[in-house]
Amino acid sequence: MQKWLLASLTLGLLAGQAFAACDGEGPRNVLFNCGGGCTIHRGVCTGIGGVHCNPTALKVLCCNGSSYTSANSCIPTSAELQRFQPDGGVQPNLLANQKSTLVVGTCGAYNGQFEQWLQSHPSVVSARAQLPRAAQ
Amino acid sequence: MWIVLSLLLGASAAGRKAPPSAPKVLQPSVSRSLTVPSFSYFGEGQCDKAGNLYFHYVGAGEFRVIHVVGLSAAGTEGTSFKPSGALSDPDKAGFESFSVTPGGDVYILARTRTDKTQIFQFGPDGIMNNPTTLEIPDGVFANDIAAYDNGAILFSGYYEKAGPGHAEGGSYVAVFGPSGKLIKEVPVPLPNVNPSEPTINNGGQTLSADGNVYFVGPNKVFVISRVGEVVRTIPFEKPDPKLVATKIYTSREQLVIVVNRIEDTGAVHPSYLALNGATGERLGYYAAPDEPGLTDVCLSAEGLTFMQFDNGRTKLLTAPLK
Numbered sequence: 001m002q003k004w005l006l007a008s009l010t011l012g013l014l015a016g017q018a019f020a021a022c023d024g025e026g027p028r029n030v031l032f033n034c035g036g037g038c039t040i041h042r043g044v045c046t047g048i049g050g051v052h053c054n055p056t057a058l059k060v061l062c063c064n065g066s067s068y069t070s071a072n073s074c075i076p077t078s079a080e081l082q083r084f085q086p087d088g089g090v091q092p093n094l095l096a097n098q099k100s101t102l103v104v105g106t107c108g109a110y111n112g113q114f115e116q117w118l119q120s121h122p123s124v125v126s127a128r129a130q131l132p133r134a135a136q
Numbered sequence: 137m138w139i140v141l142s143l144l145l146g147a148s149a150a151g152r153k154a155p156p157s158a159p160k161v162l163q164p165s166v167s168r169s170l171t172v173p174s175f176s177y178f179g180e181g182q183c184d185k186a187g188n189l190y191f192h193y194v195g196a197g198e199f200r201v202i203h204v205v206g207l208s209a210a211g212t213e214g215t216s217f218k219p220s221g222a223l224s225d226p227d228k229a230g231f232e233s234f235s236v237t238p239g240g241d242v243y244i245l246a247r248t249r250t251d252k253t254q255i256f257q258f259g260p261d262g263i264m265n266n267p268t269t270l271e272i273p274d275g276v277f278a279n280d281i282a283a284y285d286n287g288a289i290l291f292s293g294y295y296e297k298a299g300p301g302h303a304e305g306g307s308y309v310a311v312f313g314p315s316g317k318l319i320k321e322v323p324v325p326l327p328n329v330n331p332s333e334p335t336i337n338n339g340g341q342t343l344s345a346d347g348n349v350y351f352v353g354p355n356k357v358f359v360i361s362r363v364g365e366v367v368r369t370i371p372f373e374k375p376d377p378k379l380v381a382t383k384i385y386t387s388r389e390q391l392v393i394v395v396n397r398i399e400d401t402g403a404v405h406p407s408y409l410a411l412n413g414a415t416g417e418r419l420g421y422y423a424a425p426d427e428p429g430l431t432d433v434c435l436s437a438e439g440l441t442f443m444q445f446d447n448g449r450t451k452l453l454t455a456p457l458k
Binding site: 113114116117118121122123 | 171172173174175205206208212213214215216261262448
């Protein structure tokens with residue numbers, strides 16, 4: 001998977017840059033943030049001076065992955081980074097000293113339906129495996 | 137004068153580069169709609185020999201969260217492959233890569249907070265065995281893994297920094313036994329990775345029915361046994377040297393290499409190079425069927441299968457390679 005991670009990019013994204021809702025159009029980029037005190041080396045977050053890094057996917061750029069490179073300036077902000085918003089929305093800002101990277105991902109709707117389906121359609125063996133041993 | 141003109145025209149023609157050959161657009165012959173709602177996943181899907189599909193599920197959005205989802209080939213059942221307890225905390229063990237065997241065992245590569253590289257192995261039922269730690273040298277970062285059917289692992293990565301016997305970005309490929317012990321470092325000559333260059337690396341690996349892992353480099357496929365021997369190499373020529381080979385499928389005597397055109401914007405456009413696995417002869421060069429949002433997931437005797445999300449549902453299309 002790491003082969004998909006693009007290397008050592010120090011990025012920023014313009015405030016308010018919007019992306020349309022995730023509509024399952026196919027492979028798109030996923031933006032990651034490594035957090036302060038970290039570097040990204042070929043997509044791997046590496047701590048500096050013992051810092052533990054917490055790479056967090058910020059957002060799947062569902063509908064236009066190319067938009068990311070058109071915004072190549074970094075906007076310093078003290079605002080907390082927004083969490084991943086798979087269904088689109090406004091791209092969060094990045095802190096000036098933070099680094100991000102990209103992976104290729106594929107988008108589908110994010111409305112909880114898949115999780116519900118997964119819970120209600122367990123495979124026969126895995127459903128049996130989750131039962132107490134005496135009940136099997 | 138005609139001679140001079142002919143010579144000039146000949147020189148002009150020789151100086152021109154032949155345009156890269158265009159891939160033939162595949163035509164799906166089978167289309168199946170599953171009842172599975174659409175979902176998001178990181179990277180590429182994989183499949184086992186029964187046609188069950190596996191994905192690194194996006195879920196709450198953190199790449200590091202270890203959660204692989206398996207969907208039955210018919211799309212009627214799903215299985216979660218994820219650790220429980222403390223290991224489910226991505227701060228303690230973060231996802232790096234995964235591999236599915238033809239029999240449906242799932243191997244997940246994780247990096248722990250203490251910088252150990254571990255393998256979490258799950259049976260087809262989603263039950264996890266005890267993690268094993270790979271004896272990876274310090275300073276090596278993971279690229280990909282492939283699991284052999286005896287539980288050995290082919291690991292590929294690169295050195296973050298220069299050191300004795302290796303350059304910065306130098307490749308590291310090795311086979312580890314089921315216990316995580318190094319069996320053999322594999323001499324796969326790959327170009328060094330340039331950490332400052334934002335690019336997608338060549339390299340992809342898969343277990344073949346012959347029991348060997350097929351590892352694709354920029355212009356060669358390395359067939360690697362479970363004891364780390366390069367059994368043979370299969371040279372190939374990309375239709376365009378700029379294409380990046382990132383994935384390989386094997387089915388019977390056929391190899392399909394996924395080669396990608398990468399735009400400056402970061403957009404990735406895959407195409408498919410089919411080779412005779414025995415001779416390396418090119419059998420065809422293909423593009424995905426002309427439908428939106430297709431991603432390749434499986435190669436079988438019927439052809440290449442693509443997945444598509446259509447109106448919130450999952451659809452599979454299989455196209456023969458012809």
